[in-house]
Amino acid sequence: MxxxxxxxxxxxxxxxxxxxxxxxxxxxxxxxxxxxxxxxxxxxxxxxxxxxxxxxxxxxxxxxxxxxxxxxxxxxxxxxxxxxxxxxxxxxxxxxxxxxxxxxxxxxxxxxxxxxxxxxxxxxxxxxxxxxxxxxxxxAGQALTRAGARPGDLLCVGGSLGDGAGALPLVLGERQDNSAQAQYLLQRYWAPQPQLDLGQALRGLATAALDISDGLLADCGHIARASKVALLVDAARVPLSAALEGLFSREFALNCALAGGDDYRLAFTLPADALASIQADWPEVAVIGRVEAGQGVHLLDASGAELQPPALGYQHFGSQGD
Known part of the structure; x- marks a missing residue:
């Protein structure tokens, strides 16, 4: 041919x-x-x-x-x-x-x-x-970018995280499982749904945004650098699907959400007074932290103490954390 x-x-x-x-x-x-x-x-x-x-x-x-x-x-x-x-x-x-x-x-x-x-x-x-x-x-002038997050903004994500990374052992044949939970993760991996409607609704409201492809913490680092702010992520508020938590330990599931990548959900910063209007149409949108003056991404436990994050996501060249 x-x-x-x-x-x-x-x-x-x-x-x-x-x-x-x-x-x-x-x-x-x-x-x-x-x-x-x-x-x-x-x-x-x-x-x-x-x-x-x-x-x-x-x-x-x-x-x-x-x-x-x-x-x-x-x-x-x-x-x-x-x-x-x-x-x-x-x-x-x-x-x-x-x-x-x-x-x-x-x-x-x-x-x-x-x-x-x-x-x-x-x-x-x-x-x-x-x-x-x-x-x-x-x-013109309404595109969402990674620059623009401001101290006082909320840090939000467009839904549960970690499903794509959780599916990887199934995709690679490292784990065999025909349960409904496994099928859900595989569907999230092979047919992620771009959040087009949410992205368009955030025009004029979100101060910064990107899609999560390389892991929540790594990708939030792009917003922190472009906006010259610090992003504080509350580990306990990161949303996980029932399927992911049903198949794996809480620790593994959370690490998938924080650093696994392949989610293709939106992460964005938003003034607090805009949250209700977004959640009215997208109830799956979750607040996972906040923006403060400073730099970098900081992972916090329920008491507000800083946690050591897992590896910050996939990179094609160089070692993790470069």
Whole structure:
């Protein structure tokens, strides 16, 4: 199967490549054309996923297609952007029709759920890897960023944490479990749901935001540095799912939430008087700490004493804590 036949058969004709709001021209020309409303800004993010690093070599292609797009779209949610389009650069060791069909179906299922269209990309031969670039739109001046948190703000997260990291032993085959709790964790890992609506609702309210991909403490460190403040995290208030606590010890579950990564929930800072309006529509939003003058991220116990945190999250280069 040649490159162009592969593109036509599995991607150009896919349901997620039929255009949509903001897409003036999709797959089939040298470039796609995106049409933004007046006074909107374009939000752009790129993620690369490599077999053996970000996902197992034998990963189910349907689940991989879902996950690859979800983790990329989550960056748009973190900026308060509405999704418009995405591109896919796919490197394959071989062109297997069954693998490509399942992957494209998973990709399109997540694209439909997120309201985003495939507008182009590239294919080449080599070790399996995926590079996705997502495009979103946000009213000028209203994008959420990591800078802007202020002393007195609340530190919040968009729901329970740790499920993605808790699923990893199941994904890697280190633990066998067919319980409903295990299935819940696997669903959270393979099909995380970008918090797009929450991100857009936080425009004009949140003072800083990001999505949790590398672990709560590590990612909160980005807000602390960009905003030049200290973030105080109350360990007892970090929300954990019943499934995670049902399968693992409280200590392991909490470490997954604090440092495991792969959550793709939003973490954000918010003035206290804005909390009620957000929780009215998103009751799963939890306050886990506060912003103070200072620097860094500090993990506290119920008495307010500082705890030694677990490793601060995944890094591709360098040792933990660099």
């Amino acid at each position: 040649g490159e162009f036949e592969l593109i036509r058969r599995f991607f150009a004709s896919a349901a997620c490549a039929t255009g949509g709001e903001g897409i003036a021209l999709g797959i089939g020309d040298d470039c796609a054309l995106l049409q933004l409303p007046p006074f909107d800004q374009l939000a752009v993010s790129t993620d690369s996923l490599v077999a053996g690093v970000h996902f197992p070599l034998d990963a189910d292609p349907y689940l991989l297609g879902q996950r690859a797009l979800a983790v990329s779209v989550s960056d748009l949610a973190a900026m308060g952007a509405a999704p418009v389009a995405f591109t896919l650069a796919l490197t394959l060791p071989e062109a297997r029709a069954d693998w490509l069909e399942a992957f494209a179906n998973g990709l399109c299922a997540m694209a439909r759920g997120c309201g985003i269209g495939l507008v182009g990309g590239d294919t080449t031969r080599g070790p399996l890897s995926l590079t996705l670039t997502v495009f979103g739109r946000v009213p």
